[in-house]
Amino acid sequence: MLVSLYGLKNCDSCKKAMKAFDASGQAVTFIDIRAEADVASLAPKWLQQVEAAKLINTRSTTWRQLDESERAKAESDPAGLLAANPTLVKRPVIERGDDVFVGWTKDVQAALGI
Template sequence: MTNLTVYGLKNCDSCKTAIKALDAAGLAPRFVDIRAEADLVVKVPAWLDKVGAKALVNTRSTTWRNMSDEDRAIADGDPAGVLIAHPTLIKRPVIEAGHTVRVGWTAATLDTLTAGAAE
């Protein structure tokens, strides 16, 4: 599969697991740090269009739990703005495979990506 990109944080265990599994499967993903390297102004709206706010906003994160109720209400109305301002609210990893976007890491994600690579 060409053009496989994993967006996440360098210290994120889920991201590390995803990269390791994808490398082991021979998929050689490119890693992009969402805080340092990603163009979130472009990426976040595109991801929201593909997967929706419910999948992309990590409401179990420390950042979310520490937000005020007012800020959470803003996130409900303008998730793109909040995710761009607070990249750690993005559920990780975000994996772009061609025109497909997947959020989070499971064995099923690996199965889907390796099946797509075989096609």
């Protein structure tokens, strides 16, 4: 099954995920969320499966630099907020078929069979 990993090349969690996929023999396509991904079209699809609080990285530098009116969009327009600020997406986002996984936790690894 085709697996796509959305992240940043310098993200430690993304690097760990890529190594784990390689070690398990599962093919994965890496897509740079800042340079290659169309977050405007991806975010609504992701938000159908994952709640905004899980998808928006509120611990990031980007989040800390937003003013309160921008942060309020996390509740009112999370897809628009992510489209305008792709680095707010918690990484990695992994698509396998119709499933969407966020982060590189033990639960995600188990669900992916890694």
